[in-house]
Amino acid sequence: MKNINVNYTPKMENEIRELSPITYDIAVVLAEKFGKKLRSVIAKACSMDKVEYIARERVAKNGSAIVRKAEMVESIAKSLATDEDLSGLEKATKASLDALMRSIR
Numbered sequence: 001m002k003n004i005n006v007n008y009t010p011k012m013e014n015e016i017r018e019l020s021p022i023t024y025d026i027a028v029v030l031a032e033k034f035g036k037k038l039r040s041v042i043a044k045a046c047s048m049d050k051v052e053y054i055a056r057e058r059v060a061k062n063g064s065a066i067v068r069k070a071e072m073v074e075s076i077a078k079s080l081a082t083d084e085d086l087s088g089l090e091k092a093t094k095a096s097l098d099a100l101m102r103s104i105r
Contacts, residue, residue: 007040007044008034008036013044013048015030016030016045016048016051017048017050017051020045020050021051021052021053022041022045022051022052022054023053023054024042024054024056027041027042027053069089069092069094070090072094072098072101073087073089075101076097076100076101076104079101079104079105080104
């Protein structure tokens with residue numbers, strides 16, 4: 001007979017269900033409490049029925065909100081009050097687009 005290794009006991013699973021929806025902060029607490037890795041707790045919550053995991057909002061390395069280059073190009077076009085197609089600017093670096101936006105304003 002095969003010996004099956006159970007990573008999460010029914011008690012642990014019940015606690016995850018009771019705390020649903022699971023956020024990043026709750027997962028951190030559960031990982032510490034269960035002696036598991038954070039990614040393991042998040043993966044378990046995602047794989048369980050009737051348990052919702054709410055992911056953290058993504059932020060840039062400097063902590064600011066993530067802005068897509070397409071949105072930056074659109075903002076530049078509005079600032080210039082032009083109807084011209086500026087989609088080629090999307091190939092520029094974010095730093096260049098940011099510098100251009102600051103110089104326009």
